[in-house]
Amino acid sequence: MIKTALLAAAISLAANVAAASPAIDAPAPAFTGTASNGAILSLDQFKGQTVVLEWTNDGCPFVQKHYETGNMQKTQKAANQVGVVWITVISSAPGKQGHADATRANLLTEERGAEPDFVLLDEDGAVGKAYGAKTTPQMALIDRDGVLRYQGAIDDKPSANHASVTGATNYLLAALWSVNAGMPVAVKESKPYGCSVKYKS
Amino acid sequence: MRLLTYLPGALVSGALALILASASASTSVVTDHAKTRLVAETTGVAPGETAVLAFAQALDPGWHVYWKNQGDSGLPLEFVWTLPDGASAGAIDYPTPERIAIGPLVNFGHEGEPVFLTSVAAPKDAAVGSTLDIGLEATWLICADICVPETGAFSLSIPVVEKSQPDAAQIPLFERARAALPSPLDGDAYYAVNGSTLTLDAPFAGDADGAYFFPSAAGVSEPAAEQKFRRSSGRLGLTIKGGSSLSAASERLDGVLVVERDGVKEGYAVAASRKETGGAPSGAAALGGFLLAAFLGGALLNLMPCVFPILFVKAASMANAAAGDKGALRRHGLLYAAGVVASFAALAGALLALRAGGEGVGWGFHLQSPIVVALSAYVLFAVGLNLAGAFSIGSSLQNLGANAVAGISGDMTAFLTGVLAVVVAAPCVGPFLTAPVGAAAVLAPAAGFSIFIAMGLGLATPYVALSFWPGARRLLPKPGPWMERFRQALSFPVFAAAAFFLWVLAQQTGGRGLALAFGGVILVALAARLWEWGKGAGWGRIGAALALVAALAPVAMLRPTPAAAHSVAAGKVAFDPADVARRRQAGEAVFIDFTAAWCVTCQMNKLTVLSSQKVKAAFAAANVTLVIADWTNRDPAIERALAEFGANGVPLYVYYPPGGEAIILPQPLTERALIEILVPAT
Numbered sequence: 001m002i003k004t005a006l007l008a009a010a011i012s013l014a015a016n017v018a019a020a021s022p023a024i025d026a027p028a029p030a031f032t033g034t035a036s037n038g039a040i041l042s043l044d045q046f047k048g049q050t051v052v053l054e055w056t057n058d059g060c061p062f063v064q065k066h067y068e069t070g071n072m073q074k075t076q077k078a079a080n081q082v083g084v085v086w087i088t089v090i091s092s093a094p095g096k097q098g099h100a101d102a103t104r105a106n107l108l109t110e111e112r113g114a115e116p117d118f119v120l121l122d123e124d125g126a127v128g129k130a131y132g133a134k135t136t137p138q139m140a141l142i143d144r145d146g147v148l149r150y151q152g153a154i155d156d157k158p159s160a161n162h163a164s165v166t167g168a169t170n171y172l173l174a175a176l177w178s179v180n181a182g183m184p185v186a187v188k189e190s191k192p193y194g195c196s197v198k199y200k201s
Numbered sequence: 202m203r204l205l206t207y208l209p210g211a212l213v214s215g216a217l218a219l220i221l222a223s224a225s226a227s228t229s230v231v232t233d234h235a236k237t238r239l240v241a242e243t244t245g246v247a248p249g250e251t252a253v254l255a256f257a258q259a260l261d262p263g264w265h266v267y268w269k270n271q272g273d274s275g276l277p278l279e280f281v282w283t284l285p286d287g288a289s290a291g292a293i294d295y296p297t298p299e300r301i302a303i304g305p306l307v308n309f310g311h312e313g314e315p316v317f318l319t320s321v322a323a324p325k326d327a328a329v330g331s332t333l334d335i336g337l338e339a340t341w342l343i344c345a346d347i348c349v350p351e352t353g354a355f356s357l358s359i360p361v362v363e364k365s366q367p368d369a370a371q372i373p374l375f376e377r378a379r380a381a382l383p384s385p386l387d388g389d390a391y392y393a394v395n396g397s398t399l400t401l402d403a404p405f406a407g408d409a410d411g412a413y414f415f416p417s418a419a420g421v422s423e424p425a426a427e428q429k430f431r432r433s434s435g436r437l438g439l440t441i442k443g444g445s446s447l448s449a450a451s452e453r454l455d456g457v458l459v460v461e462r463d464g465v466k467e468g469y470a471v472a473a474s475r476k477e478t479g480g481a482p483s484g485a486a487a488l489g490g491f492l493l494a495a496f497l498g499g500a501l502l503n504l505m506p507c508v509f510p511i512l513f514v515k516a517a518s519m520a521n522a523a524a525g526d527k528g529a530l531r532r533h534g535l536l537y538a539a540g541v542v543a544s545f546a547a548l549a550g551a552l553l554a555l556r557a558g559g560e561g562v563g564w565g566f567h568l569q570s571p572i573v574v575a576l577s578a579y580v581l582f583a584v585g586l587n588l589a590g591a592f593s594i595g596s597s598l599q600n601l602g603a604n605a606v607a608g609i610s611g612d613m614t615a616f617l618t619g620v621l622a623v624v625v626a627a628p629c630v631g632p633f634l635t636a637p638v639g640a641a642a643v644l645a646p647a648a649g650f651s652i653f654i655a656m657g658l659g660l661a662t663p664y665v666a667l668s669f670w671p672g673a674r675r676l677l678p679k680p681g682p683w684m685e686r687f688r689q690a691l692s693f694p695v696f697a698a699a700a701f702f703l704w705v706l707a708q709q710t711g712g713r714g715l716a717l718a719f720g721g722v723i724l725v726a727l728a729a730r731l732w733e734w735g736k737g738a739g740w741g742r743i744g745a746a747l748a749l750v751a752a753l754a755p756v757a758m759l760r761p762t763p764a765a766a767h768s769v770a771a772g773k774v775a776f777d778p779a780d781v782a783r784r785r786q787a788g789e790a791v792f793i794d795f796t797a798a799w800c801v802t803c804q805m806n807k808l809t810v811l812s813s814q815k816v817k818a819a820f821a822a823a824n825v826t827l828v829i830a831d832w833t834n835r836d837p838a839i840e841r842a843l844a845e846f847g848a849n850g851v852p853l854y855v856y857y858p859p860g861g862e863a864i865i866l867p868q869p870l871t872e873r874a875l876i877e878i879l880v881p882a883t
Contacts, residue, residue: 021445023814025821061342061350093304097347125305134273134306147821158276160342160350184824189445191419195348196274199304 021132021151024188028140028148029130036105036119041087048144050084050179052172054116054154055091055128055197057098057136058108061160062194066137067112069165075154076115078173082180088116091128093200098136099123125199135194139172143179150175152190159193227371230353234261234343239355242375245362246333249325251291252359255371255378256280256317256339264345265310268298270417270456272309272424276342276350278317283336287324294318296381297457297468298415300424303346307424309415316378323361332358383457383468390473392454396873397443397815401473403458405437411461414439414471416454420446491648492655499659533615534668538661540619545657548623549650571709571759574799575718578702579725579752581695588692590685592729619661708798708833710759717755724752776830778838781857788859790825792879795843795853798833803852806870813872819879825856 022029028051032042043051054072056063066072076086090105092098100108105119122128131140131151141150155168175185227240235258242253256278260266267275282290295317298309323333335357342350388404399422401414412430416422426442437460454473459466586592703722707715728748735741774780776793784791794811796803810816820827830839832851846853846865854866856878867874 023818026814026818059347061348129305159279159340160276160348161340191446192274193276194274195344196303196306196308198346199306201304 022130022148024148024151026148027146028142031127031130033120033122033127035087036100036102036109036121038102039118041118041120043142043146046085046142047146050082050144050176051142052079052084052086052176053120053127053131053140053142054086054088055133055136055138056088057090057092057195057198058100058112059097060136060195063098063136065160065162065165066154067114069162070113071165071168072137072154073113073115075170075173079176080115080117082176084176085118086116087118087120088114089120089122089127089133091122091125091133092198093123093125096198096200097195098198123200125197128197128199133192133197135192136197137194138192138197141172141175141179141185149179149185150188151192152187153192153194156190158191228355228357230355232343232351232353234264234345234349235259235266235341235351237339237353237355239337239339239357240371240374241357241359242367242371243359243365244368245360245365246323246327247362247365248323248327248329250365251320251322252333252365253318253320253375254335254357255374256293256319256337257314257374257378258316258341259314260312260343261345263312264343265299265301265308265312266315266341266343268309268311268415269293269295270298270309270415270419270421272301272419273306274303275308275310275344275348279340280319281338281340282321283338284321285324285327285334287326288333288335289322291320291322294382296378297383297459297466299466300413302425303344305425308344309424316374316381318375318378318382323359327361329361329363331361333361334358383470386458386469386471390458390471391476392473393476394443394447396876397447399441399443399447399454401439401441401454401458401471402476403437403439403469403471403473404435405432405458405460405469406435407460407462408432409437409460409462412437412439413459413461414441414456415459416456418446418455420444421454421456422447491652495652495655496659496662499656500662502656502660503663530668532612534665536612536615537619537622537668538658538665540616541622541661542619542654542657543616544620544623545653545660546650549653553649571706571714572756574702574706574709575714575721575756575759578699578706578718579721579756581699581702582722583725583729585692585695585699586726586729588688588695590689591726592733622660623657702799705799705833706759714759717758721752721755724748728752773827773829776828776839776842778842781828784826785857785860790823790859790879791828791857792820792825793828793830793842793853793855793857795830795832795839795851795855797831797851800832800851806852806854810870810872810875816872816875816879819876823879825879 028043030043032040035041058064058067063072066075079086088109090098090100092100100119100121102121105121108114109116109119120127127133133140135153137154139150139152139154140148143149150172152171154172155165155170157164157168171187171190174187178185227238229236229238231237237256237258240255240257242255246252258266267277269277271277278293280290280293284290296311296315298311301308301310301312321333321335327333335355337355337357338352339355340350340352342348386404387406390401390403392399392401394400409430409432413428414422421444422428423442423444428442429440431438437458439458452475454471454475456471456473458469458471460469461467699722703715703718706718710717725748728745731744731748732741735744776795781791781793794807796807798804830836830842832839832843843851843853846855846863852870854870854875856864856866858864864878866878
């Protein structure tokens, strides 16, 4: 019986590893990685703070839409004002579009006038895969208790057209306000849109 | 020279002018990575008639555009029409898509020269002789490794005529476009959703080397996951890993099934209707599973150290005893089986009688007594010591049995050996019995009874097989020193079982009880040692007996400490009927987990179902208050609640939806059934 139980536990563990995107309203996948400022980040260290993950690729027209219209910066600023830890994640592999080493990542932040707290250099794609990140941009929101509360697109306008930013519903901010107010999140998941994340393999 | 350099340019503008001249039939746009044309199938359109249009693209090699479900990333084609009043545009007919892998992600799209068919209906009151002026602004995302959004503005003026004629020049294009559309299926397709798995069952007569289903809606499947297919009698079945929005599947599932044969891919349009396959096992199917498990468990018992030697002894003796008399050998084999099955039947009868007379106390209730739990731990510990070789009793139980039945006819011996097999198997049977006992507790008495019989048959089968085919004895491993080692190795699972009972005891009685039990366990070890030292001598037996009696003393001192049993993990609430009633009135969703530390089924469910990420997520999503009714120790309130639900033991899982009546979850508890009840599919 005990052996069977252990076996069952092992099987369910394996199934979790194979899962594509993490379960919503469940503990967010733990991660560790190096940020562009040299800091070693792990999700655990942000317990007690709300965390936003933003997948980016500066060469992707969909990302460009949000940065060139100032929409992403505006979202970051709004999040900053309520004390959110904003982590921009670059999962592009070396040689692929959007890849950045620490220097380039910091330069991009400056050029774009972006306000992330950290830029996570995820060139082996481990963090991206743990969160099932498929596109850039793609967002994840983790509450103070480390529970994943939102994942998907930044808004409801799947388009690279700059004009589509006006009138879009920002899913991430809507989720953030709800989480901060202790209310249930209305849209917990959406289909992310954009360019594929340029993973190594 | 000058002329020459200009010449190609002049030719190109000439060609362009030519295209523009026939603008009624087609316009084209050249972008960075694609050449795109909008073409009408006919040279004119009659009032109220629909003109079919082709949006034909020629993509740069290595670049792709997207199907209506783009897969993991990308965007489908987007059309914004400018049409005269009374005209209307139709939907886009996409060609059969392809899987396009980008690293670990898979997109659904088109490469090469895809043609998207669409249509515009002319106004009913359009005047013959006028033109239908169509404006189209199309946006598409085109990607290689990187992505570029492209747009094109197209305009077509189609003459309004009495009777339309196909444009002969465009016939090949439209033929190619229609050939690339998915074909209809020859019959009805069905689909079913089982947890996170989607299964598709489509009619398909030919052979197939591969198959893949592209759902029309995003999120239904996991694009990068392999799909398993099987062919049988004119049908093709696919097992598909579901995506994040699978649970929202409606009455119909649309998409395209692509079947590959000899390197040729053929697409079929699928509009599958939902089939209730009864993913939760029906009563009969579940019983079948239990019976099979019980039979296999019984067969496995033969390998247990308690029983294995019997098989050897009997296998060896039957060669002598019934040498040459095959009939007698077979008769003995069957009698042995009868003995085994009769013993199991007796055991089942006793347990069922106990259940009937239990007045709702249910299975395992005796384990609420810390004394019984402690004694179980002692016995298992002693069995473990025996297996490990710390002590041995006489010349083993088998010989004892053989002596006891000496002098009785061979037939009787065979039967009694069967009974004996069950008796001596008892220490090993314990863990194996948990599952059938658990099942028997929730099934009808007849079903519970048959489970025990199946287990008995399983235990008897190898020996019966040997008696019918004595030659098969050669297949048995030869007795040797390995048996001793095997026996010693098996002491560890038995020690683990003892540890489990001690853990249960700790739940019931806290640290003090555990300390007392450890004292008892040491005295049991002392008894074993004294027995072995004084082997054969009276003082050894007396010393061992005294030590055992001493071991019983701490057992008598065990007292349940309710607080120890009822410590409830964070995020959960201890059972209190008044509290449950209050929460229900407040409109809360409440899930009650009737459980006990000694209930192995409960612990299994906790480990495999209740603790799974999906289930936790479902609990959170439905905002359910999780109430733990811990029956590890006697608790009249829990007993009354169990009786109210008509249950006579744990596990029992009850769910109150917000403002709703109690739902008792079916046993055995499955992740799927639980999630479906917590978060009903819409």
